[in-house]
Amino acid sequence: MSAPLLEARGIVKSYGQVEALRGADFTLLPGEVVALIGDNGAGKSTLAKILSGAERPDSGEIAVDGEPVVFGSVEEARSAGIETVYQDLALCPDLSPAGNFFLGRELLKPGLLGRLGVLDNAAMRGRTKEACERLGVQLKSQAAPVSTLSGGQRQGVAVARAVTWAKRVVFMDEPTAALGVLQTQRVLDLIRGVRDSGVAVVLISHNMQDVKAVSDRVEVLRLGRRVARFDTARVSMEDLVGAMTGAIEHENGR
Amino acid sequence: MDRVRLRDRQVVWIAAVLALLLLTFSVLRPGSFATSFNLLNLVSDAAILLLLATGMTYVIITAGIDLSVGGVLVFSAVAATKIMETTGSLLLGAASAVLTGLAWGLLNGVLVAKGRIPALIVTLGTLGMSLGGALLLTGGVDLRAPGDLNLGLGLARWLGVPQIAWICAAITAVLALALARTRFGRHTYAIGSNAEAARRGGVAVNRHLIRVYGLAGLLAGLAGYLSLAKYGITGVSAHSTDNLQAIAAVVIGGTSLFGGVGTVVGTVIGVFIPVVLQNGFQILGVRPFWQQVVVGAVLVAAVYVDQWQRGRRDQ
Numbered sequence: 001m002s003a004p005l006l007e008a009r010g011i012v013k014s015y016g017q018v019e020a021l022r023g024a025d026f027t028l029l030p031g032e033v034v035a036l037i038g039d040n041g042a043g044k045s046t047l048a049k050i051l052s053g054a055e056r057p058d059s060g061e062i063a064v065d066g067e068p069v070v071f072g073s074v075e076e077a078r079s080a081g082i083e084t085v086y087q088d089l090a091l092c093p094d095l096s097p098a099g100n101f102f103l104g105r106e107l108l109k110p111g112l113l114g115r116l117g118v119l120d121n122a123a124m125r126g127r128t129k130e131a132c133e134r135l136g137v138q139l140k141s142q143a144a145p146v147s148t149l150s151g152g153q154r155q156g157v158a159v160a161r162a163v164t165w166a167k168r169v170v171f172m173d174e175p176t177a178a179l180g181v182l183q184t185q186r187v188l189d190l191i192r193g194v195r196d197s198g199v200a201v202v203l204i205s206h207n208m209q210d211v212k213a214v215s216d217r218v219e220v221l222r223l224g225r226r227v228a229r230f231d232t233a234r235v236s237m238e239d240l241v242g243a244m245t246g247a248i249e250h251e252n253g254r
Numbered sequence: 255m256d257r258v259r260l261r262d263r264q265v266v267w268i269a270a271v272l273a274l275l276l277l278t279f280s281v282l283r284p285g286s287f288a289t290s291f292n293l294l295n296l297v298s299d300a301a302i303l304l305l306l307a308t309g310m311t312y313v314i315i316t317a318g319i320d321l322s323v324g325g326v327l328v329f330s331a332v333a334a335t336k337i338m339e340t341t342g343s344l345l346l347g348a349a350s351a352v353l354t355g356l357a358w359g360l361l362n363g364v365l366v367a368k369g370r371i372p373a374l375i376v377t378l379g380t381l382g383m384s385l386g387g388a389l390l391l392t393g394g395v396d397l398r399a400p401g402d403l404n405l406g407l408g409l410a411r412w413l414g415v416p417q418i419a420w421i422c423a424a425i426t427a428v429l430a431l432a433l434a435r436t437r438f439g440r441h442t443y444a445i446g447s448n449a450e451a452a453r454r455g456g457v458a459v460n461r462h463l464i465r466v467y468g469l470a471g472l473l474a475g476l477a478g479y480l481s482l483a484k485y486g487i488t489g490v491s492a493h494s495t496d497n498l499q500a501i502a503a504v505v506i507g508g509t510s511l512f513g514g515v516g517t518v519v520g521t522v523i524g525v526f527i528p529v530v531l532q533n534g535f536q537i538l539g540v541r542p543f544w545q546q547v548v549v550g551a552v553l554v555a556a557v558y559v560d561q562w563q564r565g566r567r568d569q
Contacts (some may be wrong), residue, residue, distance in 0.1 A: 075456060090454045092447035094514030095440075103444055104456030106437045117436035 003066045005030045005200055006051065006082070006169055011060035013046055020046040022224035023060070028169065033191060033201040035211040035232070038221035039244050044204050045173060047221065051202075052084040052171050053077025064168075081167030087174045089158040093147035097139055098128040100146055101161045131164045132156065135193050136186075152183030156190065163194050170194060171202045176210055188214045208237055220244055264508040264559065265520045271552075272523050272530065279534035286537050294415060300529045301422035302484065304522065305477040306500040307507075308426050309470030311521045312433065314504050316466055317446040317513025318373040322362060323474040324496030325384030330354040330478035331488045332388045335397040344403050351479035352472055358384055359471015363464030381497065388490050396487040404486035418480050425473070430518035442466060446513025502528065502549060506556045512564065527552065 008026040012019075021043045028034050038044045049055040051062065053071035062069055064080050071077045074084075091100050102124045108114035125142045132139055137156030139149070146154055155175060162170045172191070176184040191214050194201050205211055211218060212232060220228040220243040228243035242248035280288040306323045313320045330351040338347035358380055365376040399408075410417040433439035441462050444452040453459045482488060507524030509516025532545040 074454065086454065090448070090451035092444045092451050092514065094447035095444060099440060099444070100451075100455075103440075103452065106440055108437065117432075117438055119435055119437060119440060 004028060004063070005065065007063045007066075008047070008051060009061045009063075011047065011050060011062075012058045013043075013050060013055065014058055019224055021050075021057070021060075024221060024224055025226045026051065026219060027229075028200050028202060029217075030168075031195060031198055031200055032216040033195050033203060033214055035203045035205060035215035035218045036221065037205060037208075037211060037218060037240065037244060042221040042244070043224045044221055048084070048171050048173060048202065048204055051077075052082055054084070078165065082169045082171070083162040083166035084171040085158050085162045085173065085175055087177060089154055091146050091154060091158055094145050096125075096143055096145055097132070097149075097157045098124040098142060100157060101128040101131070101164065105165070127164075128160075131160050134197070135160050135163065135190055137190070150183070151179055152186050155179065155183065155187055159187065159190050159194070163197070163199060166199050169200045169202065171204070173204045174206065175203070176205070176207060184210065208240055211240070212237070222246055265517060265523070268506060268508060268520060268523050268527070268556075272527055275527065275530050275534065279530070279537065283534075283537050287534060290414070292533065292537070294419075296526070296529055296533055297419045298416045298484070299533070300525050301416070301419040302477050302481050303496070303499055303503065303529075304422050304426055304525050305473045305480070306496055307503040307521045307525050308429050308518055309473035310497075310500040310504045311507075311509055311516055311518055312429070312442055312466045313373075313470050314501070314509050314511060315433075315442050315446045315513060315516045316463060317449075317511075318366060318463070318467070319377060319501070319511075320362065320467065320470045321374065321377040321497045322358060322380040322384060323470065323477075323500055324493035325381040325388070326355050326358040326471055326474040327478040327481060327496060328388045328488060328490050328493050329358065329384040329391075330475035331482045332391050332397060332490070334479050334482060335399060335488055336391065338400050338403070339397075342400075344400065344406075347400075347403070348476075348479050351482075352475045355475015355478065356468055356472040359468040359474070360464060362471060363467030366467060367460040367463040377497075385490075385494070388488070392488065392490055394490065396490055399482045399486045399488075403483050406483070407480075408483040408486065416484075418484055421480065425476075426518060426522065429469075430522075433518055438462075438465075443514055446515075448514075499528070502553045505560075506549075506552055508556070508560075510560050510564070511557065512560070515560075 004027045006028040008024065011021050011024045013021040024043060024047055026047060036044050036048065046055065050057050053074045053076050056072065062071065069080060092103065098121065107120045107123050109118045109120045129142055137153065137160050139153060146157060149157065159175065175187050179187060188210060191201050191203065203211065203215060215232045218230045218232055218235065218240060219226055222244060228248065230239065239248060286292060310320055310323065333354040334347040334351035337350040338344060362377055362380055365371050366373045407417060412420055433442065441452065441457050444457055445459055445462060449459055503524035504521050505511060506527060507520030509520060528545060528549045531548055532542055535542050535545055
């Protein structure tokens with residue numbers, strides 16, 4: 001077994017009186033899809049925020065490739081190759097796919113024009129098209145604003161953006177929550193595509209079918225702690241639900 | 255793709271309306287409307303408003319609003335006059351107008367971005383403060399501009415066109431390009447479209463908003479100086495509806511009050527439509543008050559079209 005790509009130990013995080021995480025652990029190996037599941041309030045989103053730099057833990061350790069790290073901001077997590085697809089996608093509806101893709105990291109023209117802040121739209125469009133094609137996201141037009149795309153295409157743009165910038169890990173928070181059956185299928189294909197391109201995926205989901213369909217492993221949080229880990233291929237739906245609800249506890253039960 | 259065409263179509267539509275107006279007035283009064291003298295008049299009437307409207311375009315694209323431009327214009331003109339009276343230097347006067355405008359704009363920006371006060375309230379407040387401040391400084395009596403400014407820059411022409419118009423046109427062109435082609439412009443659209451997404455994408459949203467309001471203030475300050483040159487007086491009571499004129503021009507030009515959408519080109523057309531109407535009505539002998547009525551109707555129609563497009567999009 002290779003060293004974990006991303007590992008968290010004993011993460012504690014409180015919001016006022018509420019203890020969201022009480023010593024949570026998490027392990028992600030290179031090139032796998034891990035589903036992070038749990039009931040409402042189990043701390044999934046909090047853990048994801050901490051691991052992607054959006055929040056800071058009160059205590060606990062995070063390590064990337066076995067090296068301890070402290071993420072003070074989303075930017076710091078990004079520079080470690082970690083990106084997040086937010087549940088609301090964080091797209092600007094009036095910008096083109098390329099505009100969204102390069103939002104905050106715009107490419108500038110070479111030379112004097114670039115120093116004046118002039119955008120290199122052709123290059124950005126080209127790279128966006130490339131990235132979308134690689135992940136099987138089909139866009140009718142590169143110029144149309146994102147607001148004209150279907151929900152699935154928007155999801156595709158957001159995922160493709162995260163994957164393009166993520167060198168190591170992509171967190172996806174409920175990526176299929178708002179989607180229909182066909183669109184969900186496309187996103188799951190996308191997740192497999194991401195894994196095949198060598199980037200690990202953390203899938204946060206309520207949907208056990210999605211979890212079973214796409215993940216390699218499952219980690220279960222309950223009341224702010226990791227209570228179980230499973231190989232997806234060898235776990236039943238009953239076990240997953242049992243671990244989420246507390247009927248079964250087997251942290252070391254692999 | 256539909257919506258892009260619709261948006262482009264809106265600018266094309268509004269350009270067609272302008273062309274139609276020009277054509278109608280020229281046909282009805284070929285002797286007076288289409289003369290170069292009258293066209294020059296149109297341009298110079300529009301030039302100073304164009305500066306205000308261009309700044310307003312940036313602000314409205316961020317989903318903000320700036321009601322203070324008229325007050326900032328007057329305050330900057332008063333400040334410039336005072337400086338010129340004291341120092342005798344026109345250059346220092348221009349600099350002080352621009353810096354005064356910038357300072358008001360930055361104040362707006364800081365209050366909107368950091369203070370989290372709605373832009374409508376912030377700029378309504380600074381409108382009152384700047385107009386009131388100008389009245390305090392002048393005692394309510396208009397100050398006269400130095401003669402060599404009024405008779406110099408105020409009358410100067412290049413190729414037969416007033417220098418003031420050249421200056422405004424050049425600045426507008428640069429800002430049109432900056433909005434459409436630069437990172438600054440892209441971030442302006444992004445913030446108006448989805449400020450939270452822009453922030454998560456790494457755009458320094460607060461800093462950018464402060465800069466945008468600062469730009470609008472700076473342009474209002476410059477407009478104050480140019481207006482001083484053109485009319486020779488500070489005009490303390492002549493600018494209370496500048497903000498509405500500028501907003502009307504921006505919105506008629508296809509910029510959305512909801513942010514994220516708009517162009518400076520549209521705004522240029524939006525500035526000229528009321529000006530052409532007013533001028534045409536005067537020449538035709540129609541009572542000029544009709545201009546206000548017609549512009550009001552066009553404004554409502556423009557916002558209706560915008561709402562309708564958003565409704566289609568959000569279905």
